[in-house]
Amino acid sequence: MEVSALIWTLTVVLILGLLAFDYFFHIRKAHVPNLREAAIWSSIYVGIALLFGVFVLIFGGIDMGTEYFAGYITEKALSVDNLFVFLIIIASFRVPREDQQKVLLFGIVFSLIARTGFIFVGAALINQFAWVFYLFGLILLLTAGNLLKKDDESDEANNFIIRIAKKLFHTTDSYDGDKLFTKIDGKKVLTPMLLVMVAIGGTDILFALDSIPAIFGLTQNVYIVFTATAFSLMGLRQLYFLLDGLLDRLIYLSYGLAAILAFIGVKLILHALHENNLSFINDGEHVQVIEISTGLSLTVIIGALLITVLASLFSKAGKAQTAIGNLGRHASSYTDLTYTSDPNERERIYQALLEEEAYVKSMAKKYRDKAKDVEKIREEVAEAHQQHEHYLNS
Numbered sequence: 001m002e003v004s005a006l007i008w009t010l011t012v013v014l015i016l017g018l019l020a021f022d023y024f025f026h027i028r029k030a031h032v033p034n035l036r037e038a039a040i041w042s043s044i045y046v047g048i049a050l051l052f053g054v055f056v057l058i059f060g061g062i063d064m065g066t067e068y069f070a071g072y073i074t075e076k077a078l079s080v081d082n083l084f085v086f087l088i089i090i091a092s093f094r095v096p097r098e099d100q101q102k103v104l105l106f107g108i109v110f111s112l113i114a115r116t117g118f119i120f121v122g123a124a125l126i127n128q129f130a131w132v133f134y135l136f137g138l139i140l141l142l143t144a145g146n147l148l149k150k151d152d153e154s155d156e157a158n159n160f161i162i163r164i165a166k167k168l169f170h171t172t173d174s175y176d177g178d179k180l181f182t183k184i185d186g187k188k189v190l191t192p193m194l195l196v197m198v199a200i201g202g203t204d205i206l207f208a209l210d211s212i213p214a215i216f217g218l219t220q221n222v223y224i225v226f227t228a229t230a231f232s233l234m235g236l237r238q239l240y241f242l243l244d245g246l247l248d249r250l251i252y253l254s255y256g257l258a259a260i261l262a263f264i265g266v267k268l269i270l271h272a273l274h275e276n277n278l279s280f281i282n283d284g285e286h287v288q289v290i291e292i293s294t295g296l297s298l299t300v301i302i303g304a305l306l307i308t309v310l311a312s313l314f315s316k317a318g319k320a321q322t323a324i325g326n327l328g329r330h331a332s333s334y335t336d337l338t339y340t341s342d343p344n345e346r347e348r349i350y351q352a353l354l355e356e357e358a359y360v361k362s363m364a365k366k367y368r369d370k371a372k373d374v375e376k377i378r379e380e381v382a383e384a385h386q387q388h389e390h391y392l393n394s
Contacts, residue, residue: 003223011223015230018048019109022237027105032097038242045235052231056224063294067219070298071228074218074264077257077305078211079232080250083240085203091329093196094336096175097345103193104237107200114205115229118212123222133272136213140265143210147258171195210261217264217271218297251318256308263300267292320360320367327356328377331384350388357381 026033026041033041049072057065086107095103125132171190176182180194215225273287281287312318330353334346360368368374 008223011227015112015234018045018234019105019112022105026237027102031101033101033238033241035242038238041238042235042242045231045238049231049234052227056227064221064224066294066298067221068224068228070218070294070301071215071224072232073298073301073305074214074260075211075229075232077260077301078207078214079236080239080243080253082203082207083236083243085207086200086240089196089199089203091332093192093199095193095196099175099177099193100240101237103196103200104240106197107204108233108236110197110201111204111208112230112233114201115208115212115233116226118208119222119225119229122212122216123220123225126216126220130275130277131272133268133275134278136216137265137268137272139213140210140217140261140268144258144262144265147254147261213268214261214264217268218294250309250312251315251321252308252312256304259304259308260301263304264297267297316364316367320363323356323360323363324368324374324377327353327360328373328380330356331377331380334384335380335387346391350384353381353384 053065053068053072056068060068086104090100090103122132122136170187171192171194172182172184174191175193176191179191180197181188182191183189211229212225215228219225219228270289270291273281273289274291276282276287277284330349334349334353
């Protein structure tokens with residue numbers, strides 16, 4: 001189905017309107033969204049995306065609607081995985097909690113711009129060269145393999161973009177509210193706020209390298225690719241605060257995402273064989289292979305996500321790893337409260353630490369002892385308790 005210029009214009013205006021609303025009504029005044037606020041707005045953005053899908057289903061037909069929902073669910077799942085890295089970057093740069101929303105919105109806008117560019121480049125390549133499906137399929141299979149073997153993403157925040165930025169520009173070690181620049185001794189310098197935005201922007205480009213081929217594996221309709229990608233990014237900021245502290249619990253999510261990407265990679269390669277025009281494969285003739293339907297793709301995507309999320313949530317090892325990871329994060333935050341000016345932050349973090357510590361102690365010892373970095377975390381918790389005792393007596 002051809003999408004008219006009017007529909008394209010209205011869609012882009014809708015997306016820009018949502019971003020503008022997000023900025024003017026939520027971001028301009030720095031604050032920490034509570035769980036209720038994050039849950040309500042996450043639900044609203046998901047509802048908007050689903051409602052848009054219903055319109056596509058009604059006016060575009062079953063095939064177009066199914067492709068949109070398959071693409072949206074895939075991109076949303078990949079964006080949740082991206083939140084793990086955002087969490088690490090934000091923690092590494094010690095971004096004040098009240099200013100994290102601005103950083104995340106920048107990441108969403110940058111991601112939307114970068115992915116839109118990738119979408120139109122990818123569509124142009126597909127229209128001219130059918131062999132691009134082989135390339136996209138290979139990228140997804142390699143990404144799936146990397147997801148299975150990745151152990152630690154803690155170095156993501158210190159990627160080459162940040163190292164170059166630190167070498168080229170003079171930066172401060174402290175924040176000045178949410179300002180990107182500040183003055184020291186009369187000289188204008190960069191703040192860490194700008195660097196963390198560069199870090200998130202840089203990683204967004206890397207994320208686009210697997211997310212765009214993934215959705216092109218489900219549909220080659222550029223309008224569906226664009227809208228499914230855009231709506232999957234909407235509400236990502238609220239979802240971050242809703243899932244903060246729960247992300248570590250999804251210990252098997254990477255396996256589900258790896259299965260989805262591998263499945264779509266195989267689907268792309270089969271489609272490439274079906275459309276083959278490379279002379280060294282079957283003498284340049286099409287290869288008769290099974291083509292995977294969008295309906296089957298949607299079933300596999302939902303099934304893989306359900307299995308891995310439920311397995312993560314009900315796993316005792318996953319619960320222990322999550323709780324201990326959160327405990328370590330609370331302890332580390334408490335021992336370094338210089339990153340925020342909020343007077344209530346000390347009490348909030350310490351209470352969270354006490355609650356998490358009580359929960360960890362209620363678990364079986366065998367699960368606690370197997371958690372990653374458990375000894376280091378125990379030392380950090382002890383240091384946090386000592387600092388709190390000193391604070392009360394001072």
